[in-house]
Amino acid sequence: MYSPRSRDYDSTDMKMKRSAFLFTVTAAASIALSALFAAQSPPSIFLPTLNRFPSEVMNSGQVLIITPASPKSHHGYLYTFQKAKQTWQIQFIPMWVSAGRDGFVAPDEAGEGWFRTITGIYRVEMAFGTGELPDTAMKYQKTWPLRERDSGPCGTRGGGQRRDLYSELYQILLRSKEDSARTMTLHLWRSQKTGTAGSIGMSELNMLKLLKWLDSGRNPIVIVGSPDFVKSLK
Numbered sequence: 001m002y003s004p005r006s007r008d009y010d011s012t013d014m015k016m017k018r019s020a021f022l023f024t025v026t027a028a029a030s031i032a033l034s035a036l037f038a039a040q041s042p043p044s045i046f047l048p049t050l051n052r053f054p055s056e057v058m059n060s061g062q063v064l065i066i067t068p069a070s071p072k073s074h075h076g077y078l079y080t081f082q083k084a085k086q087t088w089q090i091q092f093i094p095m096w097v098s099a100g101r102d103g104f105v106a107p108d109e110a111g112e113g114w115f116r117t118i119t120g121i122y123r124v125e126m127a128f129g130t131g132e133l134p135d136t137a138m139k140y141q142k143t144w145p146l147r148e149r150d151s152g153p154c155g156t157r158g159g160g161q162r163r164d165l166y167s168e169l170y171q172i173l174l175r176s177k178e179d180s181a182r183t184m185t186l187h188l189w190r191s192q193k194t195g196t197a198g199s200i201g202m203s204e205l206n207m208l209k210l211l212k213w214l215d216s217g218r219n220p221i222v223i224v225g226s227p228d229f230v231k232s233l234k
Contacts (some may be wrong), residue, residue, distance in 0.1 A: 060220060098189050122222040126141060127141075
């Protein structure tokens with residue numbers, strides 16, 4: 001027999017279960033994010049180094065620092081800093097990025113360099129991609145999608161590799177300050193779970209945030225390496 005009271009009770013019971021489920025999911029996500037960011041170095045640890053104005057950043061107004069999540073990890077954190085009135089300031093909260101499948105490696109240990117992200121100092125050269133012109137103060141070049149690259153900006157000196165078309169939507173080209181033949185790209189990831197061939201992958205949201213912030217006129221540079229490597233800059 002139909003009973004409005006019973007129906008109301010069932011509705012209330014379902015709402016309580018749904019609320020409990022959402023609370024559990026939210027709590028789990030919060031714990032996961034807390035664990036993720038607890039493992040990283042806070043951006044503030046790099047400010048004393050930057051404010052010493054080492055030669056690598058002397059003529060730059062924007063700095064990105066990419067550090068590995070752990071010594072052999074193919075994930076890392078991207079930190080952003082901007083100079084204002086001769087003082088470096090934190091720009092965004094750290095961004096979670098993917099790196100070379102076999103981790104990070106120093107230039108003299110790189111060999112052919114495939115599947116490893118090569119540490120060092122890079123200048124931001126330009127932005128490019130198959131996507132429409134984004135909101136950016138960077139030089140941007142629209143490109144056609146290519147499945148094969150004869151000499152790819154993948155942290156190596158050359159060689160082709162098969163690329164995911166999605167990763168080519170928006171990219172930022174970096175060129176090593178120590179070796180102009182060595183390049184690297186920041187690009188979109190299809191999945192944050194997998195490593196790259198040596199480049200740096202990130203979410204589309206973070207890529208667009210970087211493109212909107214970066215300004216070629218401020219001579220942005222990228223420092224790739226461990227926190228100790230960054231703090232060793234003179």
